Amino acid sequence: MLLNKRAERLFVWIFFPLALLMPMFLEQNEYYVNKLTTIMILSIFVMSLDYLVGKCGLITLGHAMFYGLGGYIFVMIAPEYEAVNFWIYTFYICAISATVAFVIGFLVLRTNGIYMIMITLAFAQMTFYYFSDSIDFGGTDGVFVYVKPETSIFGLSLFDLDNPTHFYYLCLFSLFNTLLFFKVLIRSRFGRLVDAIHENPGRTVALGYNIFIYRLVSYVVASALGAYAGYLFTLQYGFVNPSMLSWTTSGTALVMSILGGMGSIYGAILGTLVYEGLHYSLEHLTEHWLLFMGGLIILMVMVFKKGIAGFLEDLLEKRDGK
Amino acid sequence: MENNVILETEGLCKYWGGLKALDDLSLAFHDNQLHGIVGPNGAGKSTLLNMLCGHYKPTSGKILHRGESISSIKPYEFARRGIGRSFQKTNIYSNSTCLENCSVAVQRLMGGSFNFFRSRYSQKMLDEIATQALEKVGLGQRRDHIASQISYGEQRQLEIAMVLATSPEVLLLDEPMAGMGHEESQLIIDLLSRLKKEYCIVLVEHDMDAIFELSDQLTVMVDGQHLVTGSVDEVRDDPRVKEAYLGQGDEVY
Amino acid sequence: MDSTLFIVQLINGLQYGLLLFLIASGLTLVFGVMGILNLAHGSMFMVGAYLAWYFVQQTGSFAFSAVISAVIALLIGFLVERTLIRQLYRRNHLDQVLLTIGMIFVFNALQGLLWGNDPLGVDVPQALSASIPLAGIIEYPVYRIFVAVFCVVVAGVMYYVISKTRLGMLIRAGESNREMVECLGIDISRLYTIVFAIGVMLSAVAGVVAAPISSIVPGMGEHILITCFVVVVIGGMGSIKGAFIGALMVGLVDTFASVLVPELSSMMIYIFMAFILLLKPQGLFSS
Numbered sequence: 085m086l087l088n089k090r091a092e093r094l095f096v097w098i099f100f101p102l103a104l105l106m107p108m109f110l111e112q113n114e115y116y117v118n119k120l121t122t123i124m125i126l127s128i129f130v131m132s133l134d135y136l137v138g139k140c141g142l143i144t145l146g147h148a149m150f151y152g153l154g155g156y157i158f159v160m161i162a163p164e165y166e167a168v169n170f171w172i173y174t175f176y177i178c179a180i181s182a183t184v185a186f187v188i189g190f191l192v193l194r195t196n197g198i199y200m201i202m203i204t205l206a207f208a209q210m211t212f213y214y215f216s217d218s219i220d221f222g223g224t225d226g227v228f229v230y231v232k233p234e235t236s237i238f239g240l241s242l243f244d245l246d247n248p249t250h251f252y253y254l255c256l257f258s259l260f261n262t263l264l265f266f267k268v269l270i271r272s273r274f275g276r277l278v279d280a281i282h283e284n285p286g287r288t289v290a291l292g293y294n295i296f297i298y299r300l301v302s303y304v305v306a307s308a309l310g311a312y313a314g315y316l317f318t319l320q321y322g323f324v325n326p327s328m329l330s331w332t333t334s335g336t337a338l339v340m341s342i343l344g345g346m347g348s349i350y351g352a353i354l355g356t357l358v359y360e361g362l363h364y365s366l367e368h369l370t371e372h373w374l375l376f377m378g379g380l381i382i383l384m385v386m387v388f389k390k391g392i393a394g395f396l397e398d399l400l401e402k403r404d405g406k
Numbered sequence: 407m408e409n410n411v412i413l414e415t416e417g418l419c420k421y422w423g424g425l426k427a428l429d430d431l432s433l434a435f436h437d438n439q440l441h442g443i444v445g446p447n448g449a450g451k452s453t454l455l456n457m458l459c460g461h462y463k464p465t466s467g468k469i470l471h472r473g474e475s476i477s478s479i480k481p482y483e484f485a486r487r488g489i490g491r492s493f494q495k496t497n498i499y500s501n502s503t504c505l506e507n508c509s510v511a512v513q514r515l516m517g518g519s520f521n522f523f524r525s526r527y528s529q530k531m532l533d534e535i536a537t538q539a540l541e542k543v544g545l546g547q548r549r550d551h552i553a554s555q556i557s558y559g560e561q562r563q564l565e566i567a568m569v570l571a572t573s574p575e576v577l578l579l580d581e582p583m584a585g586m587g588h589e590e591s592q593l594i595i596d597l598l599s600r601l602k603k604e605y606c607i608v609l610v611e612h613d614m615d616a617i618f619e620l621s622d623q624l625t626v627m628v629d630g631q632h633l634v635t636g637s638v639d640e641v642r643d644d645p646r647v648k649e650a651y652l653g654q655g656d657e658v659y
Numbered sequence: 660m661d662s663t664l665f666i667v668q669l670i671n672g673l674q675y676g677l678l679l680f681l682i683a684s685g686l687t688l689v690f691g692v693m694g695i696l697n698l699a700h701g702s703m704f705m706v707g708a709y710l711a712w713y714f715v716q717q718t719g720s721f722a723f724s725a726v727i728s729a730v731i732a733l734l735i736g737f738l739v740e741r742t743l744i745r746q747l748y749r750r751n752h753l754d755q756v757l758l759t760i761g762m763i764f765v766f767n768a769l770q771g772l773l774w775g776n777d778p779l780g781v782d783v784p785q786a787l788s789a790s791i792p793l794a795g796i797i798e799y800p801v802y803r804i805f806v807a808v809f810c811v812v813v814a815g816v817m818y819y820v821i822s823k824t825r826l827g828m829l830i831r832a833g834e835s836n837r838e839m840v841e842c843l844g845i846d847i848s849r850l851y852t853i854v855f856a857i858g859v860m861l862s863a864v865a866g867v868v869a870a871p872i873s874s875i876v877p878g879m880g881e882h883i884l885i886t887c888f889v890v891v892v893i894g895g896m897g898s899i900k901g902a903f904i905g906a907l908m909v910g911l912v913d914t915f916a917s918v919l920v921p922e923l924s925s926m927m928i929y930i931f932m933a934f935i936l937l938l939k940p941q942g943l944f945s946s
Binding site: 137143145191194195197198199201202203205206207209210213214216217331332335338339342346371372373374375377378379380381382384385386389 | 756769896929
Binding site for chain 2: 268269271272273274276277280283284286287288289290291293294295298301
């Protein structure tokens with residue numbers, strides 16, 4: 085079975101039907117539709133990070149690099165005043181960012197532990213400064229996207245990216261596919277190796293596997309998906325700027341992933357929802373929401389280690405036990 | 407009948423800084439034989455095994471596999487050449503089932519490790535080979551147990567099963583009986599006496615009774631140096647061995 | 660580049676490198692002895708700079724502000740170690756990263772709460788505000804030379820403490836073998852508290868001395884933290900000597916890059932780091 089935990093099945097069966105119906109309730113309120121769309125996009129990003137950190141054991145603080153690259157690659161290769169095809173550019177962006185990830189991963193994955201954390205961060209900062217200083221890419225202001233891509237396949241245009249509800253469904257569809265993709269991947273033969281390498285790298289080498297290659301493949305896949313999320317974000321808001329690449333984006337995504345339950349994949353959605361929900365409500369209450377957020381993170385590390393997914397699983401298990 | 411030499415070392419040395427962990431060791435390991443290695447603590451036995459499986463690189467000297475030097479190949483390539491090892495400290499995937507532990511080992515031979523979409527449970531043959539490996543060490547009935555929940559002795563057996571599942575030619579076993587009770591040790595001894603008919607086994611072990619019972623060839627090492635190699639009887643009667651062990655209160659034999 | 664400009668850049672680079680060493684040494688010391696990666700290390704640099712500004716506003720004396728800021732930093736270090744960091748010793752890297760990210764959020768929020776988000780500045784202390792002529796036409800500010808000399812003195816004191824004193828012996832022992840120190844019957848938790856508090860203080864002191872020559876802005880901590888990462892990655896994590904060499908290299912590369920290749924200047928140290936990593940994945944002086 086693809087969804088092997090009860091909490092996971094429960095969540096998927098509640099979340100996706102609700103998310104499908106949501107725009108009907110929010111028809112008159114575009115603000116919330118946009119907010120939810122952003123949460124879907126962030127969830128894809130956090131999920132790809134969760135796979136890397138929680139499933140592969142590769143702790144990176146530079147994942148935002150690919151999130152930002154998704155947007156920047158688009159403005160680099162797409163003509164400014166002409167609608168390009170969404171699907172073709174999705175392919176381009178994933179392919180280019182995968183190539184970048186291959187090169188960076190080659191350097192980064194030679195190291196491990198603390199070193200890897202620092203080096204991934206340093207590379208992300210490098211791209212951050214590159215785009216912040218670059219006149220061609222608008223420096224810290226970034227670049228605007230004036231024309232959104234069209235979405236026709238074989239001449240058949242199914243939806244319109246300028247329509248927030250359509251865009252919402254595109255992101256929901258992407259999120260569902262990302263979840264499905266990771267679930268299938270984890271159950272696959274490749275996934276067996278991912279688990280083995282995460283649990284006991286030394287033993288896996290002794291069994292004759294070149295673990296570097298497996299890690300590199302995982303890194304490339306997760307980075308390409310992170311870039312896809314960044315591409316969606318750029319299309320939603322019509323701009324890309326260096327803050328997408330900043331270390332806070334990586335750090336926040338890591339916090340969301342932990343909050344949801346590291347390595348649970350579906351927890352990425354939970355973590356993003358709860359974090360963004362808290363962020364939104366605290367921001368409305370006080371200007372110094374960061375203080376509460378910081379306190380919350382510290383508290384979480386201290387007492388709430390398995391995240392929401394772990395908490396739900398324990399809860400359901402306990403109930404079954406009775 | 408002379409058995410083929412599978413694995414050889416030529417003037418093998420390993421220095422840690424100024425410390426000689428292993429000094430000029432030349433040994434030959436034969437097919438279908440069990441080659442025991444004994445010596446007091448710090449004699450360099452584990453260092454030797456770690457080099458034979460590619461975990462450490464020699465400071466100087468050569469390791470030959472079927473006459474070909476393999477000193478410079480990558481650690482994972484040793485296993486691909488059929489040199490499998492078990493570790494001194496139990497080294498398994500403790501959160502997975504016993505079957506899954508062996509499946510990881512089998513999968514390298516079956517291929518598909520880069521297949522993202524095919525379920526890891528889809529192939530009967532992979533399951534069967536993994537199960538066979540478990541049955542070979544007598545863990546057939548533990549197939550679906552989580553590795554961390556079986557007994558310590560069984561975990562040691564599982565480790566041997568994992569090595570067997572890679573279809574090796576050479577088994578490097580680092581104290582497989584360490585920390586075991588008498589009955590559990592007997593199980594491993596029986597297992598090894600069966601296995602040595604099929605494989606080239608290098609066994610490092612502290613249990614002298616076991617090693618005397620099992621070894622076809624026996625090497626004694628002291629302080630990183632080779633002392634004597636021969637049949638069990640030759641070694642037992644060698645005066646140098648007695649001298650080396652004198653005063654080693656814990657090594658009674 | 661003519662020779663005068665070259666000399667000025669050389670001094671600038673060395674001075675910046677020495678300042679980086681002051682911060683990076685604390686980071687690497689805490690990691691080497693305690694195995695903790697403190698991402699909030701840069702935040703203490705920021706705290707130092709803001710404290711200096713605050714006390715100069717209140718008292719007008721830079722020297723007094725420097726001392727009181729250092730003492731406050733030491734106290735913060737002590738408290739943070741006793742309440743939070745202590746929980747992390749037996750946890751993995753990920754927990755360390757998260758907890759210290761949480762700390763960055765808190766420090767940044769407190770900075771906004773107490774001092775606002777407008778850029779601030781501290782005047783160079785009167786006694787050091789002169790400039791000395793350098794190679795005829797160009798004048799070089801005395802304060803920058805003071806900063807360099809101060810950092811060299813601190814480096815010297817650190818070298819003395821680590822190689823000659825009992826505390827230094829414990830630090831060296833703790834770096835190579837944690838269990839051994841415990842076996843020797845030494846109260847390792849006290850050693851950790853001291854090392855952490857000193858590491859944090861070094862970072863804050865760097866913030867204080869940097870205050871008159873840089874603008875005090877939110878986010879300055881993160882910027883310097885990441886530069887220090889580059890320093891310790893190049894030098895080798897946990898090695899004080901590596902931090903020293905790495906800091907000087909980064910200081911020089913950064914300074915000369917801004918003159919020679921201005922369009923890539925802020926990227927240059929990362930390119931340099933990538934180059935070093937290709938040659939030595941564990942840094943220049945890793946153990």
